[in-house]
Amino acid sequence: MTHIVNTQQATAWNGPEGAHWAEQSGRDNAVNSALTTALLTAAEIGPGDHVVDIGCGTGESTRLAARHAVRGRVLGIDLSAVMLEHARAAVAVAGLPNVVFEQADAQVHPLAEGQFDVAISQFGIMFFAEPVAGFGNIGRALRPGGGIAFLCPRDMAANAWYVVPLSALHSRFGSGGLPESQMFSLADPAHLTEVLTRAGFVDVRPQPLDLPMGFGASADAAAGFYLGSGPVRAVLERNPGLTSELAGDILVNALRPYESPDGVLIPGAHWLVTAGRP
Template sequence: MLSIVNTEQAEAWNGYEGTHWADHQARYDAVNSGFNGHLLAAADIGDRDRVLDIGCGNGQVTRLAARRARRGDATGIDLSAPMLRRARASAAGEGVGNVTFEEGDAQIHPFPASRFDVAVSRFGIMFFADPVAAFANIGRALRPGGRLAILSLRRMEDNDLGAVFAAMAEHLPPSPAPAGPGTSGPESLADPARVREVLTGAGFEKVTSTPVEAPQVWGRDAADAAGFLGGWGPVRFILGQLDKAAAARALDALTVALRPYEEPGAVRLRGAAWLTTATRP
């Protein structure tokens, strides 16, 4: 039986959220793939390396890592069965044979000890119920001297998406109190001091966080991007608390806010993240 401690995340990623990401694989890759170069350069994957991709989702980073580790391999782990089905199908369709995808909770998954040379994650490490325990478990899966390279979101106000969402505020219910630094969520690792605290507490050393940015393509034009964002799990949840008229006004405000970011054929927003590297002693 699959062991899970992050039960709320498992429910979300095996329900609407995971299905939406799997059904819109190309669109979510267009949002996040601008960060791939930063992540893979920091990971410095060698020809024979064995790579672990944490929270691999639809598996784009896992497949890219596998191509770099031509005589090694790459393993992706995620809670989401719908996304893992998409990841396996994509790997098969692209002919990437040295890749494996496992359904599991990286916080407690029984990884073979010292199995991997490098662990990576593109925004898949911000939702652990106990991040110190999770990274300690990941550390045990790395060989001594093994490398960690992860991306976590910076504060929403550091991203263009923050300004876009702010335009919807007057149409939305009051926001809850901000989550504390010890809680999980998209901004749980938005403070590099918190990242260092978590990773050193988990036994890593040489922790370094660098700010990076990348363009994120959210749609063909403002209306298309607003429609896609309206179906994204967190936004859909908020809009679901409104009556139809208020939800329509919020989406209209979102569309207007996206128009300054329109370019020919695309809406591009600046995404901001922390790229963190560390080493297992």
């Protein structure tokens, strides 16, 4: 692996958080794939394009990009070894010869200048300690006239998939408001636009996209998902009196109202951002 500056993120995504996401990558994702489709539509990838997928995780968006760039190639970059292991296995099963993955920190990874037509990211680009440096690094790797399309969360308060389960636990085992999460670092559109502009991008367009997130077939399955996630594990670690069993019960009750014939669907408020390299 090349030089890492986002060491805390690397530790988290190579530890329980990465293992948890990798484990979940096989679950039925029909709902969440609507987000990937929206992202790929905005990215306008041509058949001969070279594409980089930032924070590709287990590679769902990478595989879809490879199907668009049939004569091009796609590089997936991620900090997490365990998630890339799943990504590589899925690409082998799908038989996509135009995909490679690298374990690297996208903020500083030495990508050759101008080598890509398009950069994409599905919720993998909000974690840079120095976002202007990170977006600058990605921008330099795009050819003049190339573009970026990415998804990131809007305001925490608008994202019921985050607030509902966390608040249910927090109201009994926390104090004050919910803790800030790096996940929402690009939620403010003025800040997001400033970061990308300072990083050298033009025509920065954050468009609101409201799509629910799917968390499994039932409230029990969804509670199992949340129990393994970083934010819920942090609440458990801070509260020795809160057992996994009790937390599971609290989560099931909070998630029950979101059960539907299509599984547990909870509103999500996202930005679908496009921008260009001059």
